Amino acid sequence: xxxxxxxxxxxxxxxxxxxxxxxxxxxxxxxxxxxxxxxxxxxxxxxxxxxxxxxxxxxxxxxxxxxxxxxxxxxxxxxxxxxxxxxxxxxxxxxxxxxxxxxxxxxxxxxxxxxxxxxxxxxxxxxxxxxxxxxxxxxxxxxxxxxxxxxxxxxxxxxxxxxxxxxxxxxxxxxxxxxxxxxxxxxxxxxxxxxxxxxxxxxxxxxxxxxxxxxxxxxxxxxxxxxxxxxxxxxxxxxxxxxxxxxxxxxxxxxxxxxxxxxxxxxxxxxxxxxxxxxxxxxxxxxxxxxxxxxxxxxxxxxxxxxxxxxxxxxxxxxxxxxxxxxxxxxxxxxxxxxxxxxxxxxxxxxxxxxxxxxxxx
Amino acid sequence: xxxxxxxxxxxxxxxxxxxxxxxxxxxxxxxxxxxxxxxxxxxxxxxxxxxxxxxxxxxxxxxxxxxxxxxxxxxxxxxxxxxxxxxxxxxxxxxxxxxxxxxxxxxxxxxxxxxxxxxxxxxxxxxxxxxxxxxxxxxxxxxxxxxxxxxxxxxxxxxxxxxxxxxxxxxxxxxxxxxxxxxxxxxxxxxxxxxxxxxxxxxxxxxxxxxxxxxxxxxxxxxxxxxxxxxxxxxxxxxxxxxxxxxxxxxxxxxxxxxxxxxxxxxxxxxxxxxxxxxxxxxxx
Numbered sequence: 001x002x003x004x005x006x007x008x009x010x011x012x013x014x015x016x017x018x019x020x021x022x023x024x025x026x027x028x029x030x031x032x033x034x035x036x037x038x039x040x041x042x043x044x045x046x047x048x049x050x051x052x053x054x055x056x057x058x059x060x061x062x063x064x065x066x067x068x069x070x071x072x073x074x075x076x077x078x079x080x081x082x083x084x085x086x087x088x089x090x091x092x093x094x095x096x097x098x099x100x101x102x103x104x105x106x107x108x109x110x111x112x113x114x115x116x117x118x119x120x121x122x123x124x125x126x127x128x129x130x131x132x133x134x135x136x137x138x139x140x141x142x143x144x145x146x147x148x149x150x151x152x153x154x155x156x157x158x159x160x161x162x163x164x165x166x167x168x169x170x171x172x173x174x175x176x177x178x179x180x181x182x183x184x185x186x187x188x189x190x191x192x193x194x195x196x197x198x199x200x201x202x203x204x205x206x207x208x209x210x211x212x213x214x215x216x217x218x219x220x221x222x223x224x225x226x227x228x229x230x231x232x233x234x235x236x237x238x239x240x241x242x243x244x245x246x247x248x249x250x251x252x253x254x255x256x257x258x259x260x261x262x263x264x265x266x267x268x269x270x271x272x273x274x275x276x277x278x279x280x281x282x283x284x285x286x287x288x289x290x291x292x293x294x295x296x297x298x299x300x301x302x303x304x305x306x307x308x309x310x311x312x313x314x315x316x317x318x319x320x321x322x323x324x325x326x327x328x329x330x331x332x333x334x335x336x337x338x339x340x341x342x343x344x345x346x347x348x349x350x351x352x353x354x355x356x357x358x359x360x361x362x
Numbered sequence: 363x364x365x366x367x368x369x370x371x372x373x374x375x376x377x378x379x380x381x382x383x384x385x386x387x388x389x390x391x392x393x394x395x396x397x398x399x400x401x402x403x404x405x406x407x408x409x410x411x412x413x414x415x416x417x418x419x420x421x422x423x424x425x426x427x428x429x430x431x432x433x434x435x436x437x438x439x440x441x442x443x444x445x446x447x448x449x450x451x452x453x454x455x456x457x458x459x460x461x462x463x464x465x466x467x468x469x470x471x472x473x474x475x476x477x478x479x480x481x482x483x484x485x486x487x488x489x490x491x492x493x494x495x496x497x498x499x500x501x502x503x504x505x506x507x508x509x510x511x512x513x514x515x516x517x518x519x520x521x522x523x524x525x526x527x528x529x530x531x532x533x534x535x536x537x538x539x540x541x542x543x544x545x546x547x548x549x550x551x552x553x554x555x556x557x558x559x560x561x562x563x564x565x566x567x568x569x570x571x572x573x574x575x576x577x578x579x580x581x582x583x584x585x586x587x588x589x590x591x592x593x594x595x596x597x598x599x600x601x602x603x604x605x606x607x608x609x610x611x612x613x614x615x616x617x618x619x620x621x622x623x624x625x626x627x628x629x630x631x632x633x634x635x636x637x638x639x640x641x642x643x644x645x646x647x
Contacts, residue, residue, distance in 0.1 A: 206501055213500030213507060214486070214493045216515070221476045221487040228474035232435060232554050233462035233491045242497070 015208045018291040022204065025298075033193070041305075043193075049301050050196025051258040056201040056281035057290055058250035061207050064288035065216065066243035067129040067223030069133040072140030073278050076248040077255035078270030079116055080109030082147050084256025085184045085265065089177045090159060092188070102190040106199070113252020118144075123242045125237055140275050147343045150268035152178040159237050183266030184259065191261035199257055200294075203250050208290060210246065215310035219243050249254065284325055387450055389414045389465070389558045389590045392645060395434055395444035396614075404430045407616040408429055408444070412558065412607075417584055417591045419605035421598075421625075427614035428594045429471055432560050435592075436468050437461035449557060467555035469547040469564060471594075477536030481527060481546050484535050485518040488553030492517075518553065524586070525549050525579060540567045545579070552583065559583070561593040565600050573597060577604050602626065610634065 029046065032038050059073045095101045124135045126162035152161045155174030162168040165180065178184045210216045218239045221229040226236055259265050281300055285292030303321060307314035328334045379639045388411045395408040405427045412418055418429050421581045433439045435446055437458040446453045448464040467488075476484050486493075495510040496634060497520055500629075522528050530538055535546060549561050564580070577600055584591055595601045602622040609619045612634040618625060625631055 074629070146458050209501050214490055214495055215500045217479070217483055217487050218490055220479055221482075221490075224476035226476055227438070227458075227476045228470065229487070230438075230458035231462060231468055231470075231474075232488045232550060233459045235457075235459045246501075253580075318430065324501075352583060 007152060011212055015204075015212070018208070018294065021291065022200055022294060026193075029193070045302060045305060046193040047191045047196045047257065047261045049298055049325065050193070050200050051254045051261075052278065052281065052299045052301050053200050053294050054254035054257075055209050055251055055278045056285065056293040057200075057203045058254070059278050060089075060282045060285070060288065060290060060293045061210070062243055062247040063234050064284050064293075065223065066210055066219050066240060068240060068244070069130075070136040070244075070247075071133050071142070071272070071275050071279065072136035072138075073247075073251055074270040074272070074274035075136075075143035076113040076117060076251035077274065078143050078147055079113045079260065080252030080255025081259030081265055081266075081270065082150070082178060082184060083112040083252070084109035084151055085187050085259045086177050087256075088188065088190060088260055090154065095283070097219060098190050099192075102192075102195055102257070102260060105190070105260060106195075106253045109256030109259075110249045110253035113255065114249035117148065117245045117248025118241070119320060125240045125244060131327050134304075135276075136270070137272065140270070140272060144270055145179075146257075147270070148181050148183075150178050151176065153169035159320045181266070183264060183269075185264045187263050187265060189261060190265060192255050196257060199253060199302050203254070204290065204294075206250065207247065213291075215239070215242060272291070275323075280322065286331075287330075367470060386414050386469055388412055388447075389449055390435070390592065391447040391450075392435070392581060393445050393447075395431070395441050395496055397430065397434055397439055398442045403614060405434065405441075405611075406443075407615055408434075408611070409616065410609055410619070412441070412590050414557065414590055415584060415588055416607060417593075417605050418607040420592065420594045420608065420611065421596070421600045421601055421607050422611040423618075426611045426634075428611060429562060430614070431470060431599065431611070432484050432562055432594065462554055462556075465555075466560065467551035467554045467556035467558075468560035469562055471550055471562040471566070473543050475543055475547060475550070477506055477534065477544060479535060480532055481519055481522065481535050481538065482515070482531040484546060484550050485521055485553045488550035489514055489518060489555075492553075492555055493611075512642065521549050521553055524552075524582075532625040541569070541572045544568065545576070548583070550578075553589065558590040560593060561595075563594055563596065565595055565597045573600055576600070580604050 029038070033043070054079060055073060059070065062068050062070050062073075087108040088101050088105040091104055095104060110153040120135075120139055124132060124139070127135060146163070149163055150161070151163070151165065151168040152159070153168070153170045153174050154160070154336050155171035157171055159342040160168060160170060160174075161357075162321050170176070176185070218229065218234045219242070221232075222236050222239050223235060230236055245340075255270075277300075278297075282293055285294070285296035286298065300318075300322075304314055307317055310317065390410065390412040392408060392410045396406040397404050397486065408431060410418070422428055430439065434441050435457050437453055437460070438453070448461070448466050451464055453461045453464065463544070476487060479487070481549050488594065493510050493514050495507050497503070499507045499510075499560050519528065519531065525548060527546060527549060530542060530546075535543065540547065544567070548559070548561065548564065551561075561580075565576055568576060580591060580593070581604060593601075593605070605622060607619065608622055608625045610625060610628070610631050617630045617634055618628045620628070
């Protein structure tokens with residue numbers, strides 16, 4: 001009975017479906033992996049897919065739910081990646097357990113990204129519309145350039161950090177963690193598919209819970225009608241800030257996992273293109289549609305990778321796919337057909353479910 | 363006569379407080395309010411006192427500055443002159459969301475609902491500050507989240523029921539008929555637990571039977587919640603029947619205040635609405 005009332009609630013149902021899809025895909029991939037059916041290239045995609053799903057879902061909170069266009073999401077990802085790498089390197093001796101160290105790095109990267117998000121949010125969230133997009137775009141570029149000139153290392157005296165080579169003086173036996181334009185090298189690969197899965201679940205948990213709470217309602221209210229939201233006692237700036245910081249925090253966590261998945265990472269990885277890619281995942285998945293972000297992030301990440309065999313033509317095909325999807329989702333005729341199909345699938349699914357329930361009642 | 367009244371034209375010196383409001387602090391006390399937009403004086407020397415359970419109306423020809431006054435009362439605009447006291451507290455310099463917390467809620471002339479959200483969620487957004495649930499609890503869905511959500515749901519359904527909107531609770535606010543949207547906006551305003559509610563043309567776009575129902579509902583809101591209501595309306599039938607006191611503005615100034623009967627017979631009002639003309643005696647109806 002409780003299950004029935006739970007299922008009646010539409011939002012709980014959609015959330016449940018999202019979790020189910022993610023868990024099912026993870027289980028299938030684990031089984032395939034265990035059976036040795038996954039090629040090494042496919043294995044290599046698993047962690048980045050999880051990272052991009054988390055990034056897409058967190059950006060969806062900002063763009064879809066809060067209605068603010070941000071073009072600097074890769075900046076937060078970069079902050080998370082490099083701070084995560086530094087934290088993981090510093091904790092190498094203190095925490096021998098890889099999983100614990102990775103967790104610390106992710107949480108640390110997330111917190112730092114969140115703090116930076118808060119700081120730039122103070123001036124940025126006074127702006128609206130195009131201005132916010134421009135400022136976040138600039139932020140992403142600034143972050144990329146700062147990190148690209150950052151030197152960090154450890155020696156006997158402890159941790160050193162500087163913004164130019166001349167100021168960076170490492171003692172005997174010192175080791176660079178981040179070496180300016182060369183990026184982070186010799187990173188210990190801590191990231192695992194399981195942690196990626198946990199990150200995706202965590203991101204979904206935070207975003208979906210937030211959306212279905214009073215905070216989420218306030219955020220949506222700010223998006224729908226700022227003046228009306230103010231008139232019912234909602235502090236518009238505070239809620240835009242909450243969405244911005246939570247989104248940055250989650251992006252930082254995903255970034256940390258991303259950084260710790262490669263033996264070397266350069267700052268140029270977190271450029272404008274990456275920000276736009278994440279935004280494309282969100283837009284194609286549907287604004288405010290969490291499951292849509294998950295699916296489109298997966299498909300659109302795999303697509304160009306899978307088309308590597310086509311070499312020069314793959315980005316053209318990628319663009320064609322994007323255009324076709326956009327045209328299809330805009331076309332009322334296509335939408336109609338899609339809804340018929342989805343209704344059929346739904347009725348099939350519910351039919352099965354009801355039969356099962358009837359069976360248990362007997 | 364106090365110092366604020368000097369600038370005003372013929373305004374009765376008595377207040378129109380209801381018997382039960384006589385000794386109580388007025389819920390809204392506006393003194394010599396004025397705002398200039400550049401060189402244009404949109405509102406000037408606006409004074410009004412509204413008792414805790416009074417229904418008052420604000421009428422005047424188009425462009426008289428009525429909505430501007432509402433925007434001043436709710437902190438959307440900052441006044442150039444004068445002061446607004448809500449429950450005795452000056453709203454000077456406060457942002458709109460803080461002014462709302464003092465106990466003033468409003469509806470809008472051009473409906474401003476959260477169109478992509480359900481009617482129920484619209485009301486729950488209105489209850490935002492009344493829901494006791496921390497940010498952490500919201501994110502983690504702790505037991506206090508479920509408790510507060512359940513409470514909020516019940517209260518919101520009760521409020522919807524009060525304006526006979528139970529049937530549309532699950533529908534998107536943007537898809538509702540015009541008259542229903544207006545009523546939903548009133549419910550959302552009520553959900554903020556105000557001590558005065560400002561209605562900006564609540565009957566606009568409603569048919570006569572809807573308007574009649576609205577009249578009953580406005581009275582019922584006052585009687586049930588014991589709050590003050592201040593409304594702008596062009597439908598004179600509604601204004602004259604529902605309001606206990608009426609202020610008439612033209613060119614941003616009050617031209618008269620009084621009971622419906624006094625206002626109806628006031629030559630200044632007739633002039634404002636119909637212009638100066640020999641032989642005209644009746645303003646409306």
